[in-house]
Amino acid sequence: MDAVLKSLSVRAPEAADKRSDAPRPERVTERPTRQEAEAAVRTLLRWAGDDPEREGLLETPQRVVKAYEQIFGGYRQDADAILDRVFEEVEGYSDIVLVRDIAFHSHCEHHMVPFMGRAHIAYYPRRGVVGLSKLARVVDAFARRLQTQETMTAQIADTIDSVLHPRGVAVMVEAEHLCMAMRGVQKSGVSTITTQFTGVFKQDPNEQVRFLTLVRDRR
Numbered sequence: 001m002d003a004v005l006k007s008l009s010v011r012a013p014e015a016a017d018k019r020s021d022a023p024r025p026e027r028v029t030e031r032p033t034r035q036e037a038e039a040a041v042r043t044l045l046r047w048a049g050d051d052p053e054r055e056g057l058l059e060t061p062q063r064v065v066k067a068y069e070q071i072f073g074g075y076r077q078d079a080d081a082i083l084d085r086v087f088e089e090v091e092g093y094s095d096i097v098l099v100r101d102i103a104f105h106s107h108c109e110h111h112m113v114p115f116m117g118r119a120h121i122a123y124y125p126r127r128g129v130v131g132l133s134k135l136a137r138v139v140d141a142f143a144r145r146l147q148t149q150e151t152m153t154a155q156i157a158d159t160i161d162s163v164l165h166p167r168g169v170a171v172m173v174e175a176e177h178l179c180m181a182m183r184g185v186q187k188s189g190v191s192t193i194t195t196q197f198t199g200v201f202k203q204d205p206n207e208q209v210r211f212l213t214l215v216r217d218r219r
């Protein structure tokens, strides 16, 4: 455990950043037509050195554009709205709620190459709880956009914090970036860990330790 904590370098409250005060970037530009998007894919196929007119590639532009609708579907989602519904009948439960190992797939905004991994989310409810699946939906709403791991981590924490106003939110994301594995520096198996804390998790390093212990405890 000590080694884990050391490697994660649990931050003192004063060292924690102020991302949650920053405006949330929700930049959606005017979309090209489907035909324009498919033409762009044909251009990239030619750039890769292939022939978009050969039989195996004829329907590829349509497939790619359809796939983009799914893997970049987060731009069409309102992450705040996902957390609309709060269950208040929980007998006053107000201790930690931790949902860990939420698998996600995203794409880095630098190379548009996938990065994938797991997110762990904890919060201390103030007034009721949200459906557990909704936390996983918030992860997907941000993962299905062009991202950096840091931005995605901050956006998840910020959304839960600003919609639910809990006593604190902790988010940890662990991921492997294929842009580091299959191109460029070509290092496989490298994992990047990011964390973002608000409220009691930001103020109290013991709460960060509790969160990290629960994330790592596999008994």
Ligand SMILES: Nc1nc2c(ncn2[C@@H]2O[C@H](COP(=O)(O)OP(=O)(O)OP(=O)(O)O)[C@@H](O)[C@H]2O)c(=O)[nH]1
Pocket: 108, 109, 110, 147, 148, 149, 150, 177, 179, 180, 183, 184, 185
């Ligand atoms: N901080 C951060 N960096 C990322 C993330 N995803 C990819 N990167 C990095 O983004 C950087 C882009 O660096 P550049 O020098 O502009 O681009 P590049 O020449 O393709 O860099 P190399 O990957 O080193 O070949 C690389 O170092 C990537 O590893 C991320 O989620 N967070």
Ligand SMILES: [Zn+2]
Pocket: 108, 109, 110, 111, 112, 113, 177, 179, 180
């Ligand atoms: Zn990249």
